[in-house]
Amino acid sequence: MGSEIDRTRVDWVDGAKGIAILLVALAHAVQWTVLSGLAPDIWNKINLVFIVFRMPLFFLASGLFAASIITRTWPTLWRTRLSLLVWALLLWTVIRFGYFSLLPNPAGFDETNPVDLLLAPLRPSNGLWFLYALALFFIASKLMRNHIDWRVQIGVAAVLSVLFFARADTGNIAWNGIGRYFVFFLLGCYLRERILTFVNRPSQLGALWLGLGFGATFLVLAGVILIVDARVPFITGALALVSLLALGAGLLVARFLVGFRAFDWLTYVGRNTLPIYVVHVLFVSALTSLLLLARGQTWLDRLGPVLPLLVAGGAVAAALAFWHLVRDRPVLRYGFAVPAWFSGRAPAGNVTAKAAASVSAEAAESPERMLPRSD
Template structure:
């Protein structure tokens, strides 16, 4: 997700060279389905809590983070505007954000409604009916043009959140028993699917787009399980435990770095080719550094819902964003 926004913002400043735009479109089918499926994996036990506990431990955090960081993001772009992103300083869009989010914080907005909907259906609607109905909804929303990033995203990705909730044990058992052949096969199927949808112009054909995202999630789970066992896996685990702080602040950091780089004038083609990677890595490091600062008294509420809002002890950032931006 950080790389995605790095490509977009750097591209808007004409600082990207090479195949980054195409790669970004390819990864679009990979990022959010995997994110919401992973979110669902860690949501199952939370949904068993009473409504009051659910509000204090999760829902209040989502609402607080969304409202606070929407304002912080607006104020940043007012202070350091980007010519290519005038929408960031639109006050009407900010005021309408709770109903019609138009920023990269939409995933927090969607998670709130996913938790509420899943809680309302829990024990009332058979999980198989939920999965079939949400899959049909996903196919539908993948077939139509987007009118709002959050509401369309909910239609596209609610299935993956529910699948993470209800197929959690199956997913963990499958990943534990994985073989290298499964990872290779999933990767080949994903790559072939991306090529086929692009070559035959089927990106708006809902059934094919949905199946490709299912394959992408399977490939993502296998890849993640394999990656943490490689050298450097501890770093990935650390990042996985600190995803929400990275997500909420990285767009501001990337925008700031892009603005600084635009002042440097012409950049060599070789540098522009790897610039998204460098900026994304820098944004992650700076976001984690900022997290350490904001954990201090008086500043910690940048990432925690205060007691007067949550109705309980501060609702701290979960181990993963579900709690595992566009």
């Protein structure tokens, strides 16, 4: 019975991660299609509201099983977690640089600055910053463990989150995200049992209704805050608190959905976030470029209101298909797996592409779902 409960708990965390990665893909699809003039501007407003949902949900899910990971020795932490994050960040930053150097970005974003490429290990300037932030969160959490009370950690991180939601700005997307979202990783890390109890307590149907209630309240409050901010600057700092409602909604709805076989695909997506995360933007850009060739066509104009959804879905499907195509091929598989020489593992224990498919740390107690453990 206990193992069944644990498995259910992990399943809904995967479902929550699936929701989060789909929203990340949708956010990029909105940016590309709206800036290209293919989709209506209302999507930008929708994107703005979900800024307090998608990444907090991702980082909270990553933190839920981080407590045991940060107890590992530094060499083990590097082999089992950090090496993959660092490898994926460096490799795909170079790949994106090459890709957009050959195929201009239809949304106008410039990722071809060689200075930004060289500085990527210190200040990532593209959408891969999540990998950078997650690696630093593990490092910071381990450094503070047994030295700073966890309540102080959360308190300071919460203040930083409020400040960055209130538009404090470092001039860099990665460092802004670190300031904004570290608190959610720590909440998952230190309040794991309380969160699991909260999500698992209601019945499946009860989880749905409670989740919808949280979600509706979040949407109303977030909308009011974003409207009022035009007259009362920096009130957006309150979004850090409102995001807790969004997180409750996301976790509870995920708990409800994973109880149905029809949503097994959502759990699958949540278990394979890495290939989606690092590849989908390339497909979003390519699909947008192809659609621009049909600009002015009646059918394209009719699809405009839902185009971001179609582009996001197509990009996610293409990213997973690409991963399945290359994950077992020599050399190519290292787009999603860290080589032994980089991680410090013995070649026989090298990380496989399939095991490396998820970037977050939800599987500390189930190592086959993330990276093989050597401890």
